[in-house]
Amino acid sequence: MEDLKASPANSSPLTPLGFLERAATVYGDCPSVVYNNTTYKWAETHRRCLQVASSIASLGIKRGDVVSVVAPNIPAMYELHFAVPMSGAILSNINTRLDARTVSVLLRHSESKLVFVDHLFRSLVLEALSLLPPNAQRPLLVLIADHHGGDGQDSSSAVDQFCSTYETLIEKGDPEFRWDPPSSEWDPISLNYTSGTTSAPKGVVHCHRGVFIIIVNSLIDWAVQERPVFLWTLPMFHANGWSYPWAMAAVGGTNICLRRFDGPTVFSLIREHGVTHMCGAPVVLIMLTSSPQNEPLPNPVQILTAGAPPPAAVLFRIESLGFVVSHGYGLTETAGLVVSCAWKPHWNRLPASERARLKARQGVRAIGLTEVDVVNAESGASVKRDGSTLGEVVMRGGSLMLGYLKDPEETSKCMKENGWFYTGDVGVMHPDGYLEIKDRSKDVIISGGENLSSVEVESVLYTHPAVNEAVVVARPDEFWGETPCAFVSLRNDGSTPNPTDKEIMEFCRAKLPHFMVPKTVVFKDELPKSSVGKILKFVLREIATAMGSSSRVGRS
Amino acid sequence: MEDLKASPANSSPLTPLGFLERAATVYGDCPSVVYNNTTYKWAETHRRCLQVASSIASLGIKRGDVVSVVAPNIPAMYELHFAVPMSGAILSNINTRLDARTVSVLLRHSESKLVFVDHLFRSLVLEALSLLPPNAQRPLLVLIADHHGGDGQDSSSAVDQFCSTYETLIEKGDPEFRWDPPSSEWDPISLNYTSGTTSAPKGVVHCHRGVFIIIVNSLIDWAVQERPVFLWTLPMFHANGWSYPWAMAAVGGTNICLRRFDGPTVFSLIREHGVTHMCGAPVVLIMLTSSPQNEPLPNPVQILTAGAPPPAAVLFRIESLGFVVSHGYGLTETAGLVVSCAWKPHWNRLPASERARLKARQGVRAIGLTEVDVVNAESGASVKRDGSTLGEVVMRGGSLMLGYLKDPEETSKCMKENGWFYTGDVGVMHPDGYLEIKDRSKDVIISGGENLSSVEVESVLYTHPAVNEAVVVARPDEFWGETPCAFVSLRNDGSTPNPTDKEIMEFCRAKLPHFMVPKTVVFKDELPKSSVGKILKFVLREIATAMGSSSRVGRS
Incomplete structure (x- = not known):
């Protein structure tokens, strides 16, 4: 057996580039790219x-x-x-x-x-x-x-x-x-700068092999069949559109291009072109549900969302329009979505709220990822599968980046010698093996020694009928160390009276443990966002820090 | 860029083995393997x-x-x-x-x-x-x-x-x-002995990487979605069931096992379990169409066939029952099907006979194969894309075997230093880039200096209403070198009178160039078959050789 090795015939580099010539042969007469009248x-x-x-x-x-x-x-x-x-x-x-x-x-x-x-x-x-x-x-x-x-x-x-x-x-x-x-499948194919919600932009380098793997992974995981009609609501500059530009050539899809979009444009393109698939952060889902043209769709449209769990109310509203929502998880460093909330048939029999709770979980690895786990960041040991012990999400697999360009220090900080990539995301592992992200590691609030997930508080805030967007960050506290501080923008659509900060706190108190209830609620017309629409937590964290301590403890 | 290389986190070996643990997490409560009452x-x-x-x-x-x-x-x-x-x-x-x-x-x-x-x-x-x-x-x-x-x-x-x-x-x-x-993705995972229609069995060794690649390739190419119900009509011992045992774990399929089968069993299992997918050589299709229970199916069943092109008449009959036939091509050496007749939407508007002619072509590479070509075996140059110039089918890609066990000579004969794997199959390239196999290289008949494909003659014989199976091999000839010799088994179902050998020749003459018409027609009750149901051409070739020259040329 030992003499049987890789040879030129079986070791041609894995790369997505060959998909294009194949698409020209098989789908030569079929639409590839549609843009306005072209x-x-x-x-x-x-x-x-x-x-x-x-x-x-x-x-x-x-x-x-x-x-x-x-x-x-x-x-x-x-x-x-x-x-x-x-x-x-x-x-x-x-x-x-x-x-x-x-x-x-x-x-x-x-x-x-x-x-x-x-x-x-x-x-x-x-x-x-x-x-x-x-x-x-x-x-x-x-x-x-x-x-x-x-x-x-x-x-x-x-x-x-x-x-x-x-x-x-x-x-x-x-x-x-x-x-x-490429002379090797490990040759770089792309360089993406991360959006910088946390720190200075880092240049993520992916190789041909990694992109090939994420593509087959993503097509199988989302069950994309031949000749989908893909609406480009996700910017291609954002992590190379989760690698779907290349994937569309593999299955002869039609790429519906658009320069910018709003709800009416999306609904009109869906009807005009018979869109079957689209991707977007939950903010896209929110936009669609609040569009004046959101009549039920003639045919189901698959929508894949990631970046943050879709809030239950949004999920319910968008699914009632005929969208079929899949929820996944990935980072620029993984070239696309490598974890997804693989849906179990019997979950369809559960009430809507329970379905939404399950769908908010990031889920399980797709088949292109070798392993994913939630570990104690210090010991490296897996956390308990109890759905509540927080740990850092780590993974390994063929679609992980080669590293950060010219930044061996940052590269080795996250791609560790123990063979794991540390995502910087904090999550829990549920007893059934499904992963749920709770926060970026720097977004965890430590109040009175308890780790609390700002995302969990946010998800409660989102259930308030008057709340449009909500973010929770740590505010320094002399007594507790930190306390949760909520920044909230309201709907202001007249449907619900605007609540006071006390009312928001009361609302949370009914649904959360006491230590998780925001001690401060700040209303804002609009929350600060990054260039890809992510809420800039670090800006709000700076504001909260500048507020000083939330409680004053008298000295004895 | 140069310092960005494979590292432990991104270079974990590609292998199908992890699919199983994932299937247990996602599909733990769903049926995996069904056999009789279990x-x-x-x-x-x-x-x-x-x-x-x-x-x-x-x-x-x-x-x-x-x-x-x-x-x-x-x-x-x-x-x-x-x-x-x-x-x-x-x-x-x-x-x-x-x-x-x-x-x-x-x-x-x-x-x-x-x-x-x-x-x-x-x-x-x-x-x-x-x-x-x-x-x-x-x-x-x-x-x-x-x-x-x-x-x-x-x-x-x-x-x-x-x-x-x-x-x-x-x-x-x-x-x-x-x-x-595995310590490396190039580590062997399987050893298969080829069925030996041509020569001594050879031990084909595949590695974990190759099997991973053929699985993602096959799932995407056949558009297998989540949780298919797969009926095991293809023996798993045959090229590891084209790698579908592993693939079924990737998508949480249900494997319907069966010890042996006939038409009624297959139809009954399809109805009982809601079978969605099955594989088999054309002989399985023939068996299904001639089964007494072949009533139209309640739901379409995808059937993937390979090994020989499905004859038009068989294709027509089986599709009218509700089977959706896909035609692919692979060898034990490719771990599964790497070429398939990717169907173009507008072909559905063609008449049935034209559709069958197109579907008989092996087609284009699937996305896991890097390249496939038809070349002049001596010069290595691509043949003309004219649908008629014969050449040897060559390929390269990640699912090709490591080689033959303990047989470096045979390995290097087919996996050449120029980076191509030589299949030993003879085919043509059509102008549209679709490949069609005409014969095994040793099955080409050279008559009067003309290369003629025995498969082409066979496909004409199959259109005769009385013919059940037909094989054409070379018979030595003093004048022509070789002439086509047909071995034919008849339906004998009373629907059509049995033809004479002259009538068979007349029938061919109306549809083929003169030099391709069999000079000899031998009727047999049954044609000799290999253990996997392939007709043993070499046995018939020996018989034809033993007959001696088909024409006697008087000496001047």
Whole structure:
């Protein structure tokens, strides 16, 4: 047996790039990318990607160079997921909602050699470049104009800063371009900067193998069949759209692109294109349920949500419209969702509130993840499977990142020598083996020596009919160490009278142990959000810290 | 970028073994294996496999030892796909239809340390062991008695030759057994001896990685969703049931086991258990269409066929019953089906005969295969994509075997240094990129310098209403070199008068070029078949060779 090993025929690198040529063969006549009045077919998307890839190579971009993209969910954004790595370069999607200073930091950190810039973000990128130090290498720029009836204008006035437009790259490109597969499946394919709800952006690097694994993992776990119609409500720049751009080529899906969206747009696109699948944070679900056009859907639409557990009330409302909600869990570091709340048939017989409670759990590993556990962060031992002992969520598996770019210290902090990746998320393991995230480790509040999960308090606040959004953070306390401090935005839609802070506390007291009830409630018109719509807990934590102690203990 | 590499957290070996524990968590209460009056649930199957694995280890079986199984599709057979590799050993399923001499050769070649023997194959295995040379090491034997209401008798009389029964291993086993994952994903997981339609059996060794890849490949390609009900009409000993035993754990399927089957049994099980999926060679399709119970099904059943293209008439008949036929292609060396006739939506609008012609093509690579091509065997260049130029089918990808056990010569003959695996199958590439197998390379007939595909002639013979089965081989010819010689079995069901050999030739002449028309037609009551039901072309080729020249050329 010992002489039987990997050989050239069986060890060709795992990579998603081959999916595209296959899609062109099998689904050549079927729609691949739809955007406003434009519909591409898979044969065209394949050809366009080959042309862009050949042009990228012609621009002098070399294997292993970083190529950045600043664009919303438009066809070019989709194509670049294939074209950039087919050219041998590494794809780095940049969040379009960042400010110029941050974009400048990222471009410099990644040493990006080429940036594809959607025309609406031209000034953002130009400003970012102007902020680069004088000695820094400046990337080439390609302008993505909008020929698709989008709502922006193609202004050729400032084209001189750009070496080309995107469509010119396609015209000049070689449709017979022969791309080289990665020399190893461990070669980088993408670089994503984490959204930075907690700290400075970190550059997450994924390899071809990892992306292949997350794709097959995700298709099987979400049971995506052939030729889905996928509505791009999730930004592709966000963790590469959980790797679904590549996955759609594997199953010949139709990618419905859109520049920005609101409830009416989503409902109208669902009806127009027969959307079957979409993804989004719970905020997308909230938006859909509060849309004026939220009539029941003609056909069920699968919606996959992650980032935070969907609140029960939202879940109930959106499912009554005909959406089928799946709840998963992943990080930028896992390339997509690696844990999901795999649904048990007999749960369908439970009352709605119980179903919602179960669906709020992150769940079990999908088949591409080797292991997931909740451990005591100090001892590394698994916590009790009792649904209440908090521990850190750890995992190992083939879709975990290679590491953070130029940051061996942060990399080794989370990818430990014991073989586990430490997520920084705090959760519990239920007796049935389902995992539930309770908090980011830094969001745990320690009050009177008790660890309490801010998320748990938030979920109670969300059940209050007047509450729109709620966040709970630690406020320093002379006596308790910390106490829970709630920041709340109200619906203000006239349906319910606005409660006072005391009423909110009373409401919580009826549903929570005493030590978990917020000692402070602050009303805000809107809660501060990150560029991807996550509530910025650290901003609120700073506010709460600045408030000082919540109780004054008289000295004896 | 260069410092970002594989690390313990992201490089845990790809293996299917973890699917079982996950299935126990998610589908613990759902049926896993059904056999006669017994139904196991996933939690039980998980526990039983742990117990068997621990007992195998207790018997002194070491990592890398070969453990053989001689059993039909019964629950133990399913469980051993997990239990054997969880113990660290390599699973070697042995075809139960082999004779004792061949079984003896395989046991000796594999150096099997332990054999699980279904009680009905006890005498086969005991006889095989008696044929081992006196100095050969003798494996331990475990008897699988039948406690499930099967049709065999548990005879404890000869138990003294066995170290244990299967159920005793389970009783004594440790349900908390902690199995070690493979030390590398390239570690062997299985050893399969090829069915030997062509030559001496060869031991195909697959690794954990390869099996993981074929499973995700197969689930996505056949679009198998969660909790299918899988009827085991395909023998698990045949290429590990195309790796579907492992795949069923990934999706929490129900495995309907059965010891042997005929049409009425299959139809009755489909109705009883709500079967959704089954696999089988075209001979299974033929059997179903000629079954007296072949009434239309209450729900569509997916049936995946491979091994030979399904004849048009059979396809038409079985689809009219409610089966949905998918056609794929694989070899024991690929661990499962790696090429499939991915169906294009607009083909459904074509007439039935055209649909059948398209479905007879093997198709395109599934997403787990990196590349497939048809090449000139000498130059290695791709043949023209014209649907008629014959070449050898070559491929590369992650599910290809490690090689043949103890046979570096045969291994290097097919897994060449140029990075391709040579299948030995001869095919064409159609202009649309779909592959069609025309023959095994040794089945090509060369008549008057023209290569002609025996399969093509056979497919015409199958359209004759009186023909049941047909095979075409080369008969030596003084003038032409070789001519096509047809062996035909007739339906004999009274529906059509039996044709003469001249009438068969006339029939072919109307539909084929002259040089492809059989010069000889031999009627047989039944065609010789291999132990897995494949027609033994080499037997018929020997007969045809023994006939001598088909034409006598007078000497001038």
